[in-house]
Amino acid sequence: MEKGSVLFFLFLGLVIQAQEKPIIQQQEIVRIETELASDKMQGRAIFTMGIDSASAFIENEFKKINLSYFKDLKNYRQEFVVKRKPANNIIGILLGKSRPEEFVIFSAHYDHLGVVKSGEDKVYNGANDDASGTTAIIALAKYFKELNQNERTIIFVAFTGEEVGGFGSKFFSENIDSNKVVAMFNIEMIGTESKWGKNSAYITGFEKSDFGETLQKNLKGSNFNFNPDPYPSEQLFYRSDNARLAALGVPAHTISTSKMDSEPNYHQLSDEVSTLDLDNMTEIVKSIAISSQTIINGQDTPTRIK
Known part of the structure; x- marks a missing residue:
């Protein structure tokens, strides 16, 4: 074979590899977000038919992706009781x-x-709070499953009961060995632009570990920026599902874009899909995927929280 032909086939192989690399598609973000925040989910309140519908949808998405079950569970539902009523998280894993x-x-x-x-x-409808975050974890599960390069086990979990006291994350944290958890990317309200505009988000509790610095390093050279939480007086680090594992020393942080000093649709009936920037949200999910790579492949291990 001539040298030119060899070079051509090498080039063709590289093109095929590039084409095969999974991407996070905006149309998938739109599809998942629109379903989770639809009226038929009835606002997804705990102990309602609406949240049961949302759970079934997320479970089906995990099934399509072909995630494995968590620990000794027989399906994706981690069931428990809150105030004598049944509730469940949804969990899938990539070993x-x-x-x-x-x-x-x-x-x-x-x-x-x-x-x-x-x-x-x-x-x-809770389109931003927190159908946006749930959409992100489903999209990331699909991405990392197709990428098939994770050296560490990835756990994807949709918590219930956050709005009424963090019951889902409490139960989850009590039923996992926190010493085995290297990092937690909790995703909360990423559907609107941050105070810095597009292609930016913030990390709560930035100063409590080097988790944020690792993510910044992995995004170096891109047009996306992760910043420290600009709303320290809001105590956001302690107000989302990351807090339970952070209390056990896990570098568990929340990624968000919500302008907590001026978010007009926060906990309002107006929190609907039409108020979101789904193009920017897609870029945020892509950036979370890129920023996490060295943690997932074992190259970086964030410092523990004291």
């Missing part, structure tokens, strides 16, 4: 290739506020 006993968690809460009895608009 690590060389470090299966080291865990990286991607999480979000799928519950919201439910409905009101009167008015033209009765549904708290």
